[in-house]
Amino acid sequence: MSENSYSTLLSFKLQDEFFAIDAMRVNHILEVPEITKVPNTPAFMVGVLNLHGNIIPVVDLRLMMGFENTALTNDSAVVVINPEDQHDSSLGVIVDMVKEVVETEGLEIKPTVADKEESMLRNFHGTFSIEDQFVHIIDIEELVVAAEV
Template sequence: MEGDFITLISFNLGDQVYAFDSLQVRNILPYEEGNVAKVPNTKDFILGVINLHGNIVPVTDLRIIMKIADWKNSKDTSIIVVSPEDKLESQFGIVVDLVKEVFEVENDRIMPPSFQKGIGLIESFEGTVQEKDEFVHMIDLMHVINQIESKNV
């Protein structure tokens, strides 16, 4: 429907810009390795857990899940705590290189993914939008969660 819009939060993973629905974001925290407690026998993309207001929140590294090469943590590395189902027990943290901005985009500006299905993480994307002078790839957070859960069995 024309005129409908979504509010996105954008962030960098490597040299690419990604975003998802900002209504799913609960907190944005600086990433400090000492604050993430390691959990034994977990997959490499599970960095550990943090205590957030008395809740144990698993922290995942989206850079590892998306096979982004040559990344390193910096002072801008952050944890975006999301809750896609709007429940405290469904919260989890996503490590990103840099949180950029929150912006609105009209739904009719979103270009659907044009890649063929079955060639990787394409099902994880809802589309791409051009914002200012860069392309922003919109991530389907529920699909990413399903991937995390299936890889963590």
């Protein structure tokens, strides 16, 4: 668990579990648009999409987290994050469903117990529970490093 530099989180669903990222780092939430495949890349790198003339790489967070079902539904979305205020670091992340924006104030955030072997992400900023659901806070730094091909 690390210091909370953020006050709002965006939570979303991957398969049956909930995760959250710093909402201030989220630039767009899109319905899954047409994504151009980039050959010779790992499976989690879905391709690139055109967002207002910018090329944004898209990763499937479900695959990165070790989930297997990658089917898209009506709820599937691409969350475009901009981790470093730099133009070239924008990244699209496919999730199964975007849930809500949560204020961290008053939340009790506990250390995450992560034991999913297959996941590329191991460090979480903590876990809180809301409406009887555990929500794990993703470390964007780690996500960015893991997404670099």
